[in-house]
Amino acid sequence: xxxxxxxxxxxxxxxxxxxxxxxxxxxxxxxxxxxxxxxxxxxxxxxxxxxxxxxxxxxxxxxxxxxxxxxxxxxxxxxxxxxxxxxxxxxxxxxxxxxxxxxxxxxxxxxxxxxxxxxxxxxxxxxxxxxxxxxxxxxxxxxxxxxxxxxxxxxxxxxxxxxxxxxxxxxxxxxxxxxxxxxxxxxxxxxxxxxxxxxxxxxxxxxxxxxxxxxxxxxxxxxxxxxxxxxxxxxxxxxxxxxxxxxxxxxxxxxxxxxxxxxxxxxxxxxxxxxxxxxxxxxxxxxxxxxxxxxxxxxxxxxxxx
Numbered sequence: 001x002x003x004x005x006x007x008x009x010x011x012x013x014x015x016x017x018x019x020x021x022x023x024x025x026x027x028x029x030x031x032x033x034x035x036x037x038x039x040x041x042x043x044x045x046x047x048x049x050x051x052x053x054x055x056x057x058x059x060x061x062x063x064x065x066x067x068x069x070x071x072x073x074x075x076x077x078x079x080x081x082x083x084x085x086x087x088x089x090x091x092x093x094x095x096x097x098x099x100x101x102x103x104x105x106x107x108x109x110x111x112x113x114x115x116x117x118x119x120x121x122x123x124x125x126x127x128x129x130x131x132x133x134x135x136x137x138x139x140x141x142x143x144x145x146x147x148x149x150x151x152x153x154x155x156x157x158x159x160x161x162x163x164x165x166x167x168x169x170x171x172x173x174x175x176x177x178x179x180x181x182x183x184x185x186x187x188x189x190x191x192x193x194x195x196x197x198x199x200x201x202x203x204x205x206x207x208x209x210x211x212x213x214x215x216x217x218x219x220x221x222x223x224x225x226x227x228x229x230x231x232x233x234x235x236x237x238x239x240x241x242x243x244x245x246x247x248x249x250x251x252x253x254x255x256x257x258x259x260x261x262x263x264x265x266x267x268x269x270x271x272x273x274x275x276x277x278x279x280x281x282x283x284x285x286x287x288x289x290x291x292x293x294x295x296x297x298x299x300x301x302x303x304x305x306x
Contacts, residue, residue, distance in 0.1 A: 001126035007071035013158035134160035177240035
């Protein structure tokens with residue numbers, strides 16, 4: 001499968017989704033001129049895009065053979081993501097705007113590359129388009145006519161209905177496993193809610209990881225660098241992604257391990273000191289439960305049993 005990200009579109013849509021319609025257009029000049037301004041930096045942090053959640057979700061459909069992100073990477077709002085994208089083996093395609101804002105720059109380049117890749121790679125069965133513009137409707141339709149399964153990912157409230165209908169399957173970025181969605185505050189309620197803590201709609205993954213960190217006596221700042229906490233988060237996210245395909249709750253442990261390897265190719269339970277994947281699952285009994293009957297090993301999130 002191949003993943004194509006219109007990165008400017010996702011960043012802009014996420015910013016507007018958090019701070020209100022047309023917020024990015026109003027703040028564009030301030031972001032370009034002084035991204036380090038405390039107010040602007042805080043607004044950018046609140047609207048950060050979790051690239052890992054997008055790629056992990058895409059990997060649940062199959063093996064990623066190529067992933068490309070299109071943007072002007074010299075722009076401060078995009079440059080912050082370069083290291084994160086490179087770490088996930090994403091090919092960064094540089095766009096040089098001919099004017100102050102080249103609206104269709106990414107649209108055309110992305111569409112041309114996608115069509116070329118479909119003719120060049122015969123074994124490409126799935127195409128993931130991460131964008132929200134209706135400009136991508138013809139691309140989605142052409143991909144389907146060429147026999148590819150089209151998956152769309154866009155930000156809620158900023159995605160054209162026509163694009164949603166043109167895809168075989170469409171997912172809202174805010175609903176992806178692991179994404180902490182910030183609920184936009186109403187102006188009348190700003191004084192009442194003084195805390196800047198985000199309201200999590202997709203809470204279980206983040207909460208279970210936090211609980212695991214608390215059990216080990218770690219704070220969240222240190223949890224991100226703790227391999228034990230990180231691999232627990234990987235397991236939880238893999239289970240959530242797999243359960244999107246199967247509503248029964250119980251999943252084959254081999255399928256869960258395969259999904260974890262798709263999300264992080266460095267995962268190896270033996271490197272963590274476990275003789276088997278089942279032993280690894282047993283060590284995570286605080287977040288998952290394992291059922292062993294004969295040669296079958298089934299696993300599910302512990303919350304599913306309540």
